[in-house]
Amino acid sequence: MTNLPSARTGTAQLTLTSPTGEVLADQDVVIEQTRHAFELGNIGFDLIEHATGERHQEQLAADWLKLFNTATLPFYWGRFEPERGRPHTARLTAAAQWFTDHGVRLKGHPLVWHTVKAPWLDPLPTSEVEAVLRARVRRETHDFAGLVDTWDAINEVVIMPEFCNEPDGVPNAISRLAREVGRVGMVRLAFGSAREANPAARLLINDFDLSERYEQLISEILAAGVRLDAIGLQTHMHQGFRGEAQLLEVADRFARFGLPLHFTETSLVSGDLMPADVVDLNDHVVDHWPSTPQGEERQAEEIERHYRTLFAHPAVAAITYWGISDRGAWLGAPIGLLRADGSRKPAYAALDRLINQEWWLAPTTVRTDAEGRVPVTGAHGDYRVVCGPASATFTITPTPSQVRLVPVQQR
Template identity: 70%
Template sequence: MTAVSPRIGAAELVVTREDGTPLSHHDVVVEQTRHAFGFGNIGFDLIPHACGEADLSALAEDWLGLFDTATLPFYWGRFEPERGRPDTARLLTAARWFVERGVRLKGHPLVWHTVKAAWVDPLPSDEVELLLRARIAREVSDFAGLIDTWDAINEVAIMPVFDNEPDGVPNAVSRLARELGPTGIVQLAFETARAANPSATLLINDFDLSARYERVIEEALAAGVAIDAIGLQAHMHQGYRGEDWLREKADRFARFGLPLHITEVSLVSGALMPPHIDDLNDYVVDSWPTTPQGEERQADELERMYRALAAHPAVSSITYWGITDDGAWLGAPIGLLRADGTRKPAYDRLRALIRGEWWLSPTPQRTDAAGRLRIEGWRGRYRVTAGSASAEFELGAAADPPTTIRL
């Protein structure tokens, strides 16, 4: 198996019968069931299917055939558009659907100044803070055990200065961030979420990968905020930025000694957005089609990007931002499937990596006299099967002691 060295684990297994005697000179089958590395995508498109509102079986099959980690939407303004009426039951149903299929989940985001609840804006800051804390605690508590990873705060680097007042009412979350300061709003998010679920994995997340974001992280850590991982966004609607760019960003943020999650990444399979556009949201076109040439470019760049990111030891997950062009962010052709559901070359290229080159398919092996066998592959969850008996184990670092598998 050819793979990326920071991801490889090796283990010596001792396979025994139920009574503890070695399963000597016996044929078994070893297969991988999930990567330790998170290969993710947004799960937004599958919520209607998970809730029984629409039959999207083909889309679900393609999603589950490639990804093992899903991001679910908790944008305050959409999750609770009317005060006191959150969409909890529906999202719980969707979360259970994913978990039942072995998918890890992350909630996105708990605190963000965009797509926030408009009914909060006219309220005084002290009430906004109480409501925001209550919202964080509610979501983290209600979904504990299903969603234990959260983008605790999103895009705080620009949050205090964000200016978006379409209704003439100042943005309440940005206002609170200005009053508390970047460190204060980060503390609010992390401490409230941590109190609601002490075992949660909490991320700070941003698209601004400049020194400004580094300062936010530095100051939060210095203030004692327990950040579990750093989220880095990299939407590439204006073109692939290249392996050197990816490595430079990963190297720079790796200095904090925390896992790096590539939380949002995308590549276009059609015409590229003009380079003079500063805010991607400002680019609005009537139609943005995928093209054959663009699809080939997307597939090539996608493979290069995944190989570069997976090779970096600090990176622990990659979440591609959308599986289909149908309803894709900004209307851009960034999906791995066309709007009609057919697969682009990028889907097949990524599947050849994740479920091919970087995956151990069911493989026959034979134990020795002591019931031993050696496994090497990408770290993650594996299964050993002998006849009708099977057991799962975690493949970790090569230095781990022998693992006894009792069938």
């Protein structure tokens, strides 16, 4: 383990004893890390077919699991419940169970959003839209409790009342409701309904607008007594890397709320950059957007800078990259860590070095002292100590700890 930022480093003083209470003095033991506390995430969209048994993608799954400990699953209403009353609950439950069985933490994205929403919602009167939306939020947080307990409860609410994309001439139902009840009202609806169904849920607000408008909205939400568990900050970078100075400025600015910061949607291009004059990234449509050798080297350098900067910031608790592969990537952009053929890009290797080498405590043999004690320093997270055929688990947190452990042989 090298170059571990101080904001991520903790210590634990272990005292090892036998089941009868005798200290295990002068014993060789192995200390190994099993998971980062920091949420190193990626979307799990690409692996749903594998997780449900619809398609075998063993190599893709192995590549995903090697780097990431947190998956974002898609709950876009229009795709989750394209026909009213027939949600795809069973399929996503199976996918969520697969990730959970592999030790992966889960987040659902999103519960309330004005885009990719159910088309059958638009013709309904606003009062019914509100009732159906509340029921939808309660249903998902209830049905997935215990599997998915973290949610982007509401997405891009800053622009929500202003959104007027109505290609069929029918006003967008969610934006229509937002214009009636206001932004704070929409947040209260989302968070309140979710907590009714799952009081233990961890709920985020999430947005791409990182301007003062978002800051002001968060201030208003907190002043209204709505509890936020974390703040989601999107950083899609199809037009170029934001740079360390801007990332730190954003993190410092939102850290003033005293809440964990989740950089929820990170992407970096390994091909030509999107023109700088494009305002809405969705408006940039090209027939083919290839990954290039030069772009891949740039992506690898920038992803390392991005992760190093945010991992070292004490307010940041999570980074989610928005895609493992170029196949099916958002906007058709070459933002994946794997090429469309499944081969690894240099960016994959860059993250692997950081996550699994620089920031990871590999199995290390140490010796207990005469009192059975051994100090451990490492990244915040979960660990195991192995003593012969027996083992025990412990956690390193930001607060130094003294832990008395009894290694037990597993049967």
